[in-house]
Amino acid sequence: MEKLNANLFWFLPTYGDGAYLGSNIGARKITLEYLTQVAKAAEYAGFLGALIPTGRSCEESYIVGSALFNATKAFRFLMALRPGVISPSFAARISATLDRLSGGRTLFNLVTGGDEEDLQADGIFLNHKDRYEQAAEFTKIWKALLSGECVNFKGKYYNIKDAKLFHPPLQTPYPPLFFGGSSEIAHKLAGEYVDKYLSWGEIPSKMKEKIDAVKAEAAKHEREVTFGARFHIIVRESEEEAWEAARKLISKLDEKTIKQARKDMNSYVSVGQQRMNALFENINDDLVIYPNIWAGVGLVRAGAGTAIVGSVESVLRVLKEYIDIGVDTFVLSGYPHLEEALRVGDLLMPYINPVGLGEIKLKEITKKYDTIANRSQ
Numbered sequence: 062m063e064k065l066n067a068n069l070f071w072f073l074p075t076y077g078d079g080a081y082l083g084s085n086i087g088a089r090k091i092t093l094e095y096l097t098q099v100a101k102a103a104e105y106a107g108f109l110g111a112l113i114p115t116g117r118s119c120e121e122s123y124i125v126g127s128a129l130f131n132a133t134k135a136f137r138f139l140m141a142l143r144p145g146v147i148s149p150s151f152a153a154r155i156s157a158t159l160d161r162l163s164g165g166r167t168l169f170n171l172v173t174g175g176d177e178e179d180l181q182a183d184g185i186f187l188n189h190k191d192r193y194e195q196a197a198e199f200t201k202i203w204k205a206l207l208s209g210e211c212v213n214f215k216g217k218y219y220n221i222k223d224a225k226l227f228h229p230p231l232q233t234p235y236p237p238l239f240f241g242g243s244s245e246i247a248h249k250l251a252g253e254y255v256d257k258y259l260s261w262g263e264i265p266s267k268m269k270e271k272i273d274a275v276k277a278e279a280a281k282h283e284r285e286v287t288f289g290a291r292f293h294i295i296v297r298e299s300e301e302e303a304w305e306a307a308r309k310l311i312s313k314l315d316e317k318t319i320k321q322a323r324k325d326m327n328s329y330v331s332v333g334q335q336r337m338n339a340l341f342e343n344i345n346d347d348l349v350i351y352p353n354i355w356a357g358v359g360l361v362r363a364g365a366g367t368a369i370v371g372s373v374e375s376v377l378r379v380l381k382e383y384i385d386i387g388v389d390t391f392v393l394s395g396y397p398h399l400e401e402a403l404r405v406g407d408l409l410m411p412y413i414n415p416v417g418l419g420e421i422k423l424k425e426i427t428k429k430y431d432t433i434a435n436r437s438q
Contacts (some may be wrong), residue, residue, distance in 0.1 A: 062373070064414045065380055068289075070139065071103035071111040071402050072394035073129075075120040080397055083322070083361040084313035089397065096125060097132045099398050106406025109415060110137030112291075112392045114364075115172055117179050123155060130163045137418075139168040139239060139392075144199035145185040145192065150224045152199075153206035160230035167232070168418070171200060171240040171255065173247070174331045176363070189332075193246040194218070200238070200254040207235035237418055239289070243271065243333040251286060252278025257390060257418075261333055262292040262367035264351040269386040276387075289390035290383050293358050293368035294401070296376045296408050303371045310396055311357050322361040329363065337366045353379050365394075373408050389416055 080087035113122035126138035160167045173196040195218040205212050206226050214221040240255040251258045258275045272288050279286045297303040340356045348357045353375045359366020369379050395401030
């Protein structure tokens with residue numbers, strides 16, 4: 062089989078892991094030891110890095126990432142930026158510190174959405190439009206600071222005076238910024254500010270609509286944005302084994318659990334979640350929404366709810382369909398995450414040729430920064 066040019070990332074299950082969705086049977090306690098095993102297994106398997114999720118149900122992504130730096134070598138960590146939860150200048154200092162301590166292995170994921178209960182618990186009561194406006198201000202300040210600028214900014218949400226970083230990041234001009242959002246205002250934000258637009262796993266034609274929209278917005282600012290897709294994955298040596306594994310994953314679910322999960326997810330204001338919910342409006346009992354794309358995970362899991370399921374040949378065919386519409390990066394996950402990272406490494410990774418996120422360019426630490434740092438001591 063022909064090799065595909067793509068970046069593969071894994072996922073750190075900081076809210077829980079196990080062999081069965083929606084069940085405590087086979088559940089694993091999330092400890093630093095377990096997350097270390099998952100990260101080391103993913104690096105061994107050939108993944109470039111891992112996404113660390115965010116939210117009230119998760120361990121904090123900055124802390125998890127920093128705890129795993131020394132457990133890995135070249136592995137990169139995609140950590141969350143939360144406008145409204147943290148100030149852009151403080152976030153820039155944290156980002157620069159993490160980048161320096163990791164040896165330039167940080168990536169950041171701008172997260173503006175979530176369910177209303179999560180947002181309000183963090184003190185965020187802005188509506189959808191205002192949250193994205195705030196995120197735009199946040200991102201502009203964050204990028205400027207990490208790029209070495211002295212920032213003075215007065216906007217609707219932030220008032221910043223003479224902000225600067227005494228200790229710059231290693232990556233230049235700043236660590237790569239990921240972002241996902243399905244609304245029109247989200248596409249505008251992506252086109253103007255972010256480096257990689259990351260979409261939950263919709264069918265190729267629907268994802269292409271979003272890619273085209275973001276490209277059009279980026280063109281207005283004479284920018285280029287690259288694209289990624291977030292999927293679960295169940296790959297086996299044969300189709301039969303893969304689909305049996307998919308059925309097993311949801312075999313402990315009961316109607317009460319599914320009904321409550323669907324009710325909760327239908328209340329979300331996120332446009333991306335609404336698009337995931339829409340997958341269940343006209344779906345067959347097999348939960349297949351496209352050849353070898355399965356929506357079973359979305360029965361009870363919010364956010365990314367689709368999985369690529371099949372033999373190695375089938376999975377590669379599906380990945381190629383997304384590559385052909387402009388996707389170059391896949392953030393994958395599977396249950397349990399430890400064993401599935403190794404399985405994907407064994408079965409799929411021999412057919413993947415990483416394209417990379419660009420060579421890490423490390424900033425020269427100039428006398429200017431050294432002088433400022435020494436003066437601050």
